[in-house]
């Protein structure tokens with residue numbers, strides 16, 4: 001097995017290190033974050049959205065350092081509202097290109113041929129093509145001093161999901177809506193389910 005020590009990682013070529021360390025945490029979720037600000041609508045791909053807690057219903061994601069203009073960050077600070085829209089197979093390529101460094105006045109919806117949609121008078125745009133989308137309220141921005149990134153914490157105001165994805169116990173069947181996963185910074189994957197196991201109890205372990 002090949003190994004990379006802390007010192008070796010530090011000495012790696014910048015792009016190689018970026019690709020390696022962006023891959024080691026495994027498959028990540030693929031979401032497009034929609035916002036609206038004084039310069040118009042914005043849509044950008046994020047692979048760091050995580051579940052923070054169910055009650056209250058909270059999600060969070062990592063925002064890169066604000067050393068360059070971050071339109072998503074600027075817009076959500078202004079309006080306190082944003083949307084999280086899952087990425088399915090048929091829009092994966094368009095979703096990827098929302099990461100290009102578009103000027104604030106350019107709408108990634110237009111540039112990447114994706115469709116904005118407004119639901120229930122919510123201020124931020126949703127992605128019409130998305131089959132699972134959330135209206136979010138910005139709750140907290142936690143600064144990570146180590147590398148100047150930020151953990152953006154939002155509460156869920158509304159969930160919209162295609163009915164075929166809903167199962168009896170509330171868990172979503174993400175395969176039924178062709179949700180993709182991301183590895184590294186540019187690979188998009190179909191996901192195959194390998195198991196659906198019951199709640200793990202020490203008195204009910206299977207015979208391995």
Ligand SMILES: Cc1cc2nc3c(=O)[nH]c(=O)nc-3n(C[C@H](O)[C@H](O)[C@H](O)COP(=O)(O)O)c2cc1C
Pocket residue numbers: 042043044045046047048049061062063064069070071072073096098099100101102182184185186
């Ligand atoms: C696959 C992929 C995942 C990304 N994930 C994140 C992320 O989790 N956090 C982040 O700050 N930027 C992430 N980016 C970069 C943003 O998409 C990119 O900086 C984008 O231009 C931000 O747009 P904005 O300036 O309009 O907000 C990712 C890019 C790609 C291609």
